[in-house]
Amino acid sequence: MPLFRNILTLTFAVLLVSIGEIKAQDTTLSPASISTPDSVRVNNIFIIGNEKTQKSIILRELDFTTDFLYEWETFMGIIRADQQKIYNLRLFTEVEITPLFTGDKEVEILISVKERWYVLPSVIFQLADRNFSEWWTNQGRDWSRVNYGLKINHNNVGGRNEKLRFSGQLGFTKALDILYSKPYIDKKQKHGLAIQLTYADQKTIPIKSEYNRQVFYTNETESVLRKNFSAALRYSYRRSFYNYHFLTLGYNKTWVSPDVLAENPNYFQHGDNNLRYAFLQYSFRHDNRNVAAYATKGELLQVTATKYGILYTKDLDEVELNLVANKYFTLSDRFHFAAGLTGVWFLSPQQPYTLVRGIGYSPNFIRGYELNVIEGQQLYVQKNSLRYKLLDLSFDISQFMPLEQFSTLPLKMYLSANFDHGNVKDRNNIPENARLANQYLFGYGAGLDVVAIYDMVLRFEYSVNNQGEGNFFFNFRAPF
Known part of the structure; x- marks a missing residue:
């Protein structure tokens, strides 16, 4: 495929900069071994490089303490795990924990971090569709289906790992989003709070699916067809390093034009063009991945239960259960295997179209079916990837880049062999969607994954599904 070859050529051309004054280092090399004691005691912990981040945020991730005797191999395992935990805060581009011997069995711990750029004003320019392939193929590369605007993220307010996000968006979907989260509101750093307000309106909306494709509708006057406002308050509890509990109380109000109900009378189901519910x-959430953006070792488990309609159930009375279970196996220095399972269950046989789930909606994709939506009330998707680390480099561009936060360009590439499978159970048995609903589906193929600066992930894949349909697909994030 010429397009695939061109993308590969462009990607590998990035490596040519290393022939100049940029130095590339292979980060897979292991340090030389030295003689070590059977056990050690930590005297002090020093942190450098945290110009903005408060020390307590880093110390919260440590599983060791001072004045305690540790068996050496156990201690080194703790240090490696703590290093990954600090990196997964996504506050630093580099983290290194080094034990410095001050006696036969005594060490000082030096934690060296390199902070990210925390205030990130950025231009919103993104597709409104489910994925790139949907926009490219099904929507004919229609540039009117693009969202644009301004987003400001502050990812470390006050140096306390607080998040503040504001975005104003125009284009296909006009939207306003404000989010503030504080991970810890207590001295023991276990309890947190977050609040989010969103508003959006659209002139073109999906109103149903036919033949396993979304059907979009715009009325003759091109007026606004849907307005949505939502507010949510989330409480979080982190008792241990890897386990999190979240409790969210929210309110949602959606208005649609009467024209939408004329096209699909079951859009809201209760006969009104306003849907309101708390x-x-x-x-x-159990999250013990070595790198959250693109894991090669560890596991992720998340179980969620949502009750739509509390105290007031006239418009909606529904329960949804969700499961995400991913496992990542390191097979060797170059090979790792990733397996993931997602499941969704609604208790009622039919939902408002704004709550419809299925394969084709994030994160429930089967590779090879990116162009389709298979909607229903129950689904499972199981994904598998065997990956080979092709490159693991880091480019020092400090002499060209005055900002220290961008002075190092990491670049990793993985070849992947993929197999996904799953099923959607549609209790309504819609004839137009019978080709893929209530059927066993699978897809397989190969790809190239690129992991770059600030955890950016690019995926280039060619996949074939069990209908015999094959295509090239491009994505901006890890599949799971």
């Missing part, structure tokens, strides 16, 4: 959601 919801309560509980989620448990």
Whole structure:
């Protein structure tokens, strides 16, 4: 495929900069071994490089303490895990924990970090569709289906790992989004709060699916067809390093034009063009991945239960259960295997179209079916990837880049062999969608994954599904 070859050529051309004054280092090399004691005691912990981040945020991730005797191999395992935990805060581009011997069995710990650029004003320029392939193929590369605007992220307010996000968006979907989260509101750093307000309106909206494709509708006057406002308050509890509990109380109001109900009378189901409900959601999350953006080792488990309609259930009375379970196996220095399972269950046989789930909606994709949506009330998707680390480099461009936060350009490339499979159960048995609904589906193929600066992930894949349909797909994030 010429397009695939051109993308590969462009990607590998990036490596040519290393022939100049930019130095590339292979980060897979292991340090030389030295003689070590059987056990050690930590006297002091020093942190350097945290110009903005408060020391307590870093110390919260440490599983060791001072004045305690540790068996050496156990201690080194703790240090490696703590290093990954600090990196997964996504506050630093580099993290290194080094034990410095001050006696036969005594060490000082030096934690060296390199902070990211925390205030990131950025231009919004993104596709409104489910994925790039949907826009490229099904929507004919229609540039009117692009969102644009301004987003400002402050990812470390006050140096306390607080998040503040504001975005104003125009284009296909006009939207306003404000989010503030404080991970810890107590001295023991276990309890946190977050609040989010969003508003959006659209002139073109999906109103149903036919033949496993979304059907979009715009009325003759091109007026606004849907307005949505939502507010949510989330409480978080982090008792241990890898386990999180979230409790969210929220409110949602959606208005649609009567024209939408004329096209699909079951869009809201209750005969009104306003849908209002409060919801309560509980989620448990166990996250022990070595790198959150593109894991090669560890596991992720998340279980979520949502009750739509509390106290007032006239418009909606529904329960949704969600499961995400991913496992990452390191097979060797170059090979790793990733397996992931997602599941969704609604208790009622039919939902408002704004709550419809299925394969084709994030994160429930089967590779090879990116162009399709298979909607229903229950689904499972199981994904598998065997990956080979092709490159692991780091470019020092400090002499060209005055900002220290961007002075190092990491670049990793993985070849992947993929197999996904799953099923959607549609209790309504819509004839137009019978080709893929209530059927066993699978897809397979190969790809190239690129992991770059600030955890950016690019995926280039060619996949074939069990309908015999094959295509090239491009994505901006890890599949799971």
